[in-house]
Amino acid sequence: xxxxxxxxxxxxxxxxxxxxxxxxxxxxxxxxxxxxxxxxxxxxxxxxxxxxxxxxxxxxxxxxxxxxxxxxxxxxxxxxxxxxxxxxxxxxxxxxxxxxxxxxxxxxxxxxxxxxxxxxxxxxxxxxxxxxxxxxxxxxxxxxxxxxxxxxxxxxxxxxxxxxxxxxxxxxxxxxxxxxxxxxxxxxxxxxxxxxxxxxxxxxxxxxxxxxxxxxxxxxxxxxxxxxxxxxxxxxxxxxxxxxxxxxxxxxxxxxxxxxxxxxxxxxxxxxxxxxxxxxxxxxxxxxxxxxxxxxxxxxxxxxxxxxxxxxxxxxxxxxxxxxxxxxxxxxxxxxxxxx
Amino acid sequence: xxxxxxxxxxxxxxxxxxxxxxxxxxxxxxxxxxxxxxxxxxxxxxxxxxxxxxxxxxxxxxxxxxxxxxxxxxxxxxxxxxxxxxxxxxxxxxxxxxxxxxxxxxxxxxxxxxxxxxxxxxxxxxxxxxxxxxxxxxxxxxxxxxxxxxxxxxxxxxxxxxxxxxxxxxxxxxxxxxxxxxxxxxxxxxxxxxxxxxxxxxxxxxxxxxxxxxxxxxxxxxxxxxxxxxxxxxxxxxxxxxxxxxxxxxxxxxxxxxxxxxxxxxxxxxxxxxxxxxxxxxxxxxxxxxxxxxxxxxxxxxxxxxxxxxxxxxxxxxxxxxxxxxxxxxxxxxxxxxxxxxxxxxxxxxxxxxxxxxxxxxxxxxxxxxxxxxxxxxxxxxxxxxxxxxxxxxxxxxxxxxxxxxxxxxxxxxxxxxxxxxxxxxxxxxxxxxxxxxxxx
Numbered sequence: 001x002x003x004x005x006x007x008x009x010x011x012x013x014x015x016x017x018x019x020x021x022x023x024x025x026x027x028x029x030x031x032x033x034x035x036x037x038x039x040x041x042x043x044x045x046x047x048x049x050x051x052x053x054x055x056x057x058x059x060x061x062x063x064x065x066x067x068x069x070x071x072x073x074x075x076x077x078x079x080x081x082x083x084x085x086x087x088x089x090x091x092x093x094x095x096x097x098x099x100x101x102x103x104x105x106x107x108x109x110x111x112x113x114x115x116x117x118x119x120x121x122x123x124x125x126x127x128x129x130x131x132x133x134x135x136x137x138x139x140x141x142x143x144x145x146x147x148x149x150x151x152x153x154x155x156x157x158x159x160x161x162x163x164x165x166x167x168x169x170x171x172x173x174x175x176x177x178x179x180x181x182x183x184x185x186x187x188x189x190x191x192x193x194x195x196x197x198x199x200x201x202x203x204x205x206x207x208x209x210x211x212x213x214x215x216x217x218x219x220x221x222x223x224x225x226x227x228x229x230x231x232x233x234x235x236x237x238x239x240x241x242x243x244x245x246x247x248x249x250x251x252x253x254x255x256x257x258x259x260x261x262x263x264x265x266x267x268x269x270x271x272x273x274x275x276x277x278x279x280x281x282x283x284x285x286x287x288x289x290x291x292x293x294x295x296x297x298x299x300x301x302x303x304x305x306x307x308x309x310x311x312x313x314x315x316x317x318x319x320x321x322x323x324x325x326x327x328x329x330x331x332x333x334x335x336x337x338x339x340x
Numbered sequence: 341x342x343x344x345x346x347x348x349x350x351x352x353x354x355x356x357x358x359x360x361x362x363x364x365x366x367x368x369x370x371x372x373x374x375x376x377x378x379x380x381x382x383x384x385x386x387x388x389x390x391x392x393x394x395x396x397x398x399x400x401x402x403x404x405x406x407x408x409x410x411x412x413x414x415x416x417x418x419x420x421x422x423x424x425x426x427x428x429x430x431x432x433x434x435x436x437x438x439x440x441x442x443x444x445x446x447x448x449x450x451x452x453x454x455x456x457x458x459x460x461x462x463x464x465x466x467x468x469x470x471x472x473x474x475x476x477x478x479x480x481x482x483x484x485x486x487x488x489x490x491x492x493x494x495x496x497x498x499x500x501x502x503x504x505x506x507x508x509x510x511x512x513x514x515x516x517x518x519x520x521x522x523x524x525x526x527x528x529x530x531x532x533x534x535x536x537x538x539x540x541x542x543x544x545x546x547x548x549x550x551x552x553x554x555x556x557x558x559x560x561x562x563x564x565x566x567x568x569x570x571x572x573x574x575x576x577x578x579x580x581x582x583x584x585x586x587x588x589x590x591x592x593x594x595x596x597x598x599x600x601x602x603x604x605x606x607x608x609x610x611x612x613x614x615x616x617x618x619x620x621x622x623x624x625x626x627x628x629x630x631x632x633x634x635x636x637x638x639x640x641x642x643x644x645x646x647x648x649x650x651x652x653x654x655x656x657x658x659x660x661x662x663x664x665x666x667x668x669x670x671x672x673x674x675x676x677x678x679x680x681x682x683x684x685x686x687x688x689x690x691x692x693x694x695x696x697x698x699x700x701x702x703x704x705x706x707x708x709x710x711x712x713x714x715x716x717x718x719x720x721x722x723x724x725x726x727x728x729x730x731x732x733x734x735x736x737x738x739x740x741x742x743x744x745x746x747x748x749x750x751x752x753x754x755x756x757x758x759x760x761x762x763x764x765x766x767x768x769x770x771x772x773x774x775x776x777x778x779x780x781x
Contacts, residue, residue, distance in 0.1 A: 007668045007705075008682050010768045012754030013675040013696075014355045014509060015704035018761045020712055076709065118710035118762075276715030276728075327724040327746065328350055328584065329594035332603065 020117075023221055024077025030212035031084055031266060037208055038201045041147035042092040046201050050087040053099035057083030060107035068112065078117045082106050085125035088202020088262060089306060090132070093143030098136055102128035122313045123273045126306050133306075144198040147191075166198050167257035172302040176243055176250055183257070192256045203259035213265030225281035226274060226288070227264040233289025234260055241297055254296065263288070263305035268312070275319040284319055287312045345547055345575035348585040351722040352577040353755045355509050355676060357548060358702075361642040362512035362635045367520055369646045370659055372444050376418050376650030377429045378404065378628075381437040382689040383482030385411030390440055396423045400451045401626050403472075404440050413484040413690075414474035415440075416626040418648035420448030429687050432672050432679035439687070442650070454624030463535050466621050470535070473620030474690075475627045478612030479503060479514075479581065480673055482691030485613055489535050491602035500533050501590060504545040504552065504611040505574065505581035508674025511694045513631040514611050516644045518545065518552035521615055522559040528614025529569055531621050536607055541569045542590050543611070546576045578676060579753040583608045585722050597749045612693075627690055634660055638667025638697030647688050653695050654684040669703050671696040676754045709762040717756035717766055723749050727756035731769040739776040747773055 061079035106128030195205025242249030295304025381387035388405030405415035471486035593604035640661030725746030
């Protein structure tokens with residue numbers, strides 16, 4: 001028998017089972033319940049939108065890596081996740097070419113030109129949304145679909161009016177009274193919390209997003225710091241800066257009627273574009289929440305989650321540099337110059 | 341696992357234990373091989389100078405290599421027989437090292453112990469015996485024991501710690517020693533306590549070895565040391581067997597960066613070293629024998645073998661029925677810090693705690709991807725360092741920039757590389773950075 005050839009590598013010889021792609025696909029799966037709900041309430045066309053978005057992201061990833069002479073990373077799951085998240089931040093009635101352009105921008109410009117996975121400064125899906133909001137402003141702000149209310153909710157009190165505008169749009173432009181007239185009864189609150197209201201494909205159901213986010217917390221893929229501090233900051237600021245004076249603001253509409261749960265659990269927790277240490281995560285999440293409320297209350301847009309996260313993405317490297325891990329012990333005193 | 345058990349606070353990981361087969365197997369004596377090749381250098385430091393020539397007859401336990409000055413330990417003949425030559429043998433950490441080849445005489449009588457009443461001896465005489473017997477740290481690093489027992493002047497030691505943690509997966513050599521030679525472990529602890537002149541002694545054992553904890557508690561009582569030697573169960577976490585982490589877990593004291601355990605009043609010795617000290621001091625028997633765990637799905641039969649320094653790994657494996665075809669990797673030591681070797685022509689040293697024959701299913705393979713900045717390595721590092729940033733700079737050749745992320749405080753436990761989802765060779769980048777910076781001076 002020929003002499004056996006042994007593999008020689010440096011230790012450690014054991015590796016944990018978690019991999020980059022297993023993380024990406026776990027997050028992908030955690031998002032899927034919301035897609036199912038959207039397909040039900042907004043119609044099956046949202047599946048087509050999501051398919052175009054994911055397919056375009058994968059195609060763009062493959063093509064741009066090939067053009068740049070780099071290895072093929074289509075299977076690592078990050079492009080598919082970007083595609084899904086991009087579809088999640090689109091209104092359900094947009095034309096089919098929007099997710100294509102958005103995905104190409106997300107993957108090629110926002111991710112690969114910065115060096116690919118791990119090197120992008122900004123969340124690629126949110127950059128895609130920002131690009132589409134600038135390039136296709138009408139579709140991005142009007143292509144809402146009024147959901148069909150399911151049978152089991154019909155026993156609850158019916159809303160006074162049916163408008164094809166997002167709840168946050170109503171809150172911003174028609175005021176709290178109008179918002180409460182539309183959503184302030186049992187059926188309205190149920191619709192907001194369960195996800196039967198106009199909104200982006202992936203933002204409508206806080207319950208399902210919380211379920212997915214909870215699963216990611218349980219699987220230790222994300223930690224509680226960013227979602228908790230972001231939700232807390234939004235709730236606190238919504239309460240403090242009320243429309244009728246200090247400490248009178250409506251907390252629940254701001255928590256449940258926008259893209260906050262999607263942003264807090266799935267966008268702001270993106271590893272690459274958020275800081276790593278717990279304290280830095282708390283600051284990052286609180287900053288995301290504060291900027292969201294600044295835009296919602298003072299800015300020109302009804303919703304601010306997307307831009308708030310993108311702006312905090314800029315601060316992420318600074319936070320990582322500022323808040324470093326605690327060392328095991330300080331260096332030995334009275335011994336100048338450690339031997340390298 | 342009880343949540344009240346103590347452990348170190350910063351970082352740490354939970355690799356699969358895989359202790360099951362070896363931990364339940366009694367220590368087995370390996371029959372004498374046809375030849376020993378005894379390395380004269382078994383740890384960092386100076387090699388021992390050979391004291392014998394080719395053709396010379398040697399007796400079991402005879403000193404065949406001595407260190408005149410500097411860091412080192414004496415080396416003794418593992419058998420009665422004849423020196424067949426001065427040669428070289430590979431060491432996984434140190435490269436080719438000088439060695440003495442000895443052919444055993446199968447007719448020779450076994451070593452006759454010289455029982456001594458060590459309690460009547462002075463501490464410095466005991467220390468002299470430990471040094472003469474060539475005792476080194478049996479946990480894996482092989483650092484000469486007599487040097488660790490003489491802390492630098494000005495430092496006061498108040499606590500002796502026996503390390504029975506054995507946190508590496510697969511390994512069970514220390515576990516079996518604590519079970520089968522419990523009284524000798526306790527005697528070794530008593531001797532070392534006397535050498536150091538301390539009252540307080542702790543034996544740290546992870547809670548996955550309840551039988552060893554029970555045996556030690558009983559042996560401590562039997563030795564009448566109930567109040568003075570305390571057996572401490574610890575929560576299972578890697579790398580708790582590292583000195584700094586063990587001291588932190590047991591005493592809450594953190595050894596400063598660049599410092600020694602003595603800077604926080606502690607000295608740590610492995611339980612295997614305690615047994616070697618007992619043999620050296622109470623039985624007059626030098627250190628040329630140890631227990632080696634042979635395990636992994638790639639070996640025909642796992643075992644804990646009592647074998648002598650200079651035995652080839654091939655001998656161990658052959659005795660156990662050889663390797664399976666599926667075995668792809670041979671690791672000397674534990675799977676987290678041990679070294680993979682390219683053939684089985686390596687020799688057991690005083691520091692060889694295990695020989696692992698791993699199949700492809702058990703060990704990692706394949707390439708690595710870019711860092712996704714998940715921060716798992718930062719959470720895993722028991723020293724609070726930043727392996728992520730070190731690896732990113734090292735990957736681009738910017739080695740000088742790695743120091744500020746804690747490069748020199750890394751003791752290369754491998755926790756960062758274990759958890760990395762991108763499978764980045766983080767600790768390997770750290771080793772490469774250290775080498776490059778050292779070479780540059």
